Amino acid sequence: MQDEIYSIYHLSIQPTDFDAFKSLVEQIVDATANEPDTTTYEYVVNAERTVVHIVERYRTNGLLPHVEQTFTPFSQRFLALAKIEKLYVYGDTTSEIRTKLDGFGAEYLTPFAGFSR
Secondary structure, rough: OEEEEEEEEEEEHHHHHHHHHHHHHHHHHHHOOOOOOOEEEEEOOOOOEEEEEEEEEHHHHHHHHHHHHHHHHHHHHHHEEEEHHHHEOOOOOHHHHHHHHOOOOOOEEEEOOOOOO
């Protein structure tokens, strides 16, 4: 996780809102695909369409531009359709990153052993 930040958002949604949420997410994914420091950005949903996870991975300097520039135009509609129940953030974060993510109730976990290939 050196020079990278991973995060997992645990969202709840109403099944009746899923189609509108999916349409919005497709727009967000398209915009995010243009970010050079975003290396993973995936949404997954349970069978009942009541729980969505967002799996994100950034080079450390990529997270803030995503939140401040790419996501901001979509944020109001996104938060009207989904509730952030939990946010786990993995890696060495900066105070600026924590300031942004604290508003989402982030829990920060720092690596102490392991590897990635």
